[in-house]
Amino acid sequence: MTRTTAHRSMPASTPLTTTVASDPLLQLQNETAPPSGPGASRCLDHADELALGGIPVICPACKARRDWLLINQGRNVYVRCRCANEWLEPEITRADFNAMVNGQWTNYPTLDAAITDAGFDGSFGGMYLT
Numbered sequence: 001m002t003r004t005t006a007h008r009s010m011p012a013s014t015p016l017t018t019t020v021a022s023d024p025l026l027q028l029q030n031e032t033a034p035p036s037g038p039g040a041s042r043c044l045d046h047a048d049e050l051a052l053g054g055i056p057v058i059c060p061a062c063k064a065r066r067d068w069l070l071i072n073q074g075r076n077v078y079v080r081c082r083c084a085n086e087w088l089e090p091e092i093t094r095a096d097f098n099a100m101v102n103g104q105w106t107n108y109p110t111l112d113a114a115i116t117d118a119g120f121d122g123s124f125g126g127m128y129l130t
């Protein structure tokens, strides 16, 4: 979308600093930016079955076969089930995770907040939601 900048001209006395909280556009941009930094965690819904080396992934706790949350932290990728069972999955690499990313992000203050919002905190154990 092309926008004109004519309406953005400000008097010379207007401070040029804008806090994220006071500018809804900057706030939205910040909230949807890709997470970065060494401590960043990224989550990805994976509604379909996962097959690793031809073997389908099955939750060892509840025997679910699909509807996963994939969590990337550093080089590690974890699989989380709706029942809140979670395990490190060494056969899914960061590159695999990156290949599944659709480019749309919602940022959360904590990983737990993201897990809860996505419905993987155990509240929906035994169900497929997607």
Ligand SMILES: [Zn+2]
Binding pocket: 059, 060, 061, 062, 063, 064, 081, 082, 083, 084, 085
């Ligand atoms: Zn499970």
